[in-house]
Amino acid sequence: MAKPTTPRASTAKAKAAAPAAGADHNRPRPQTPTDYKASKEELLEFYRQMVLIRRFEEKAGQLYGLGLIGGFCHLYIGQEAVAVGIQSALVPGKDSVITGYRDHGHMLAYGIDPNLIMAELTGREAGISRGKGGSMHMFSVEHKFFGGHGIVGAQVSLGAGLGFAHKYNGDGGVCVAYFGDGAANQGQVYESFNMAELWKLPIIFVIENNQYAMGTSVNRASSEDQLYRRGESFRIPGLQVDGMDVLAVRGAIEEALKWVHDGNGPILLEMKTYRYRGHSMSDPAKYRSREEVQAMRDKSDPIEGVKKYLIEAGVSEEDIKGIDQAIRKTVAEAADFAESSPEPELHELYTDVLVEQY
Numbered sequence: 001m002a003k004p005t006t007p008r009a010s011t012a013k014a015k016a017a018a019p020a021a022g023a024d025h026n027r028p029r030p031q032t033p034t035d036y037k038a039s040k041e042e043l044l045e046f047y048r049q050m051v052l053i054r055r056f057e058e059k060a061g062q063l064y065g066l067g068l069i070g071g072f073c074h075l076y077i078g079q080e081a082v083a084v085g086i087q088s089a090l091v092p093g094k095d096s097v098i099t100g101y102r103d104h105g106h107m108l109a110y111g112i113d114p115n116l117i118m119a120e121l122t123g124r125e126a127g128i129s130r131g132k133g134g135s136m137h138m139f140s141v142e143h144k145f146f147g148g149h150g151i152v153g154a155q156v157s158l159g160a161g162l163g164f165a166h167k168y169n170g171d172g173g174v175c176v177a178y179f180g181d182g183a184a185n186q187g188q189v190y191e192s193f194n195m196a197e198l199w200k201l202p203i204i205f206v207i208e209n210n211q212y213a214m215g216t217s218v219n220r221a222s223s224e225d226q227l228y229r230r231g232e233s234f235r236i237p238g239l240q241v242d243g244m245d246v247l248a249v250r251g252a253i254e255e256a257l258k259w260v261h262d263g264n265g266p267i268l269l270e271m272k273t274y275r276y277r278g279h280s281m282s283d284p285a286k287y288r289s290r291e292e293v294q295a296m297r298d299k300s301d302p303i304e305g306v307k308k309y310l311i312e313a314g315v316s317e318e319d320i321k322g323i324d325q326a327i328r329k330t331v332a333e334a335a336d337f338a339e340s341s342p343e344p345e346l347h348e349l350y351t352d353v354l355v356e357q358y
């Protein structure tokens with residue numbers, strides 16, 4: 001049995017896949033993206049949102065430990081720059097988003113009220129899915145946020161459907177379908193790639209390559225571990241991006257949106273990222289060393305990265321501390337709100353089960 005290999009650090013901020021051997025070289029290719037030039041206000045907003053996700057997830061971990069969150073709970077700590085960088089470029093209510101079970105961060109990055117998300121995690125009636133979705137199955141149709149899915153890879157096919165709906169309705173929206181490095185080995189992903197390219201659907205496939213699928217490292221499970229190349233045989237171009245740098249992420253999504261809006265069909269973004277916590281709350285993470293996690297935190301932490309940009313932009317340490325304090329308050333209030341909200345009434349067990357009666 002081969003030993004799991006250490007994940008490779010990404011070398012470049014962004015890399016575009018070269019045309020495959022035998023490919024039509026006259027076909028247009030996306031530009032290799034450059035880092036987004038953010039204003040001071042935008043940087044402050046990126047920082048706020050990423051710290052909100054981190055503190056929110058830490059609190060969710062605590063509530064889980066206290067038995068206030070039932071079922072599974074997968075934290076997004078370490079991956080904040082991906083959801084924040086991407087969703088800052090989307091239009092909520094116009095563009096659609098779909099993801100897997102590691103979904104709290106994506107909802108927060110779409111500006112959804114933390115109180116409603118925390119209430120959902122704790123199974124309360126005030127939750128965004130009335131307490132019936134929980135951590136893995138949160139929805140907000142109003143924001144065109146279509147979950148929250150527990151079946152690995154299934155959201156990619158549903159995302160292709162959302163892309164189809166944008167095209168069919170001519171609403172100008174784009175679907176962003178997030179999935180993991182593990183999900184990238186699921187068969188239905190490639191059926192979806194095929195149809196999405198064939199029908200030139202407005203969809204951006206985002207692989208959040210956090211280096212592990214539960215306890216299995218990418219290198220141990222994937223014959224092609226450069227996941228941005230996974231669309232090549234379907235003629236879907238791919239970009240590999242430093243997913244720990246919010247400006248690189250935003251730069252890449254800008255390029256991807258341009259590609260899709262220009263009518264070129266789908267594009268694939270591989271975000272090289274890392275999760276600091278275990279796969280879920282019940283994972284002791286024995287498949288990797290503490291040193292590996294610590295090295296990532298020390299060298300590539302996405303929040304520390306934005307802090308550096310803020311200081312370069314002339315924001316004072318005091319102002320940054322002020323934001324940190326305000327976020328702690330928001331998260332504490334969300335937890336209080338959730339804990340003091342009632343659970344759904346018993347008869348709610350029978351509502352929202354079927355859309356129609358048969």
Ligand SMILES: Cc1ncc(C[n+]2csc(CCOP(=O)(O)OP(=O)(O)O)c2C)c(N)n1
Nearest residue numbers: 102150151152180181182183210212213214
């Ligand atoms: C079809 C299917 N197979 C297996 C599982 C069990 N499972 C849940 S999460 C997971 C790992 C997925 O890893 P990845 O796609 O990298 O996402 P990450 O957890 O890293 O965000 C597996 C195998 C499942 N939920 N669905």
Ligand SMILES: [Mg+2]
Nearest residue numbers: 180181212213
């Ligand atoms: Mg993974």
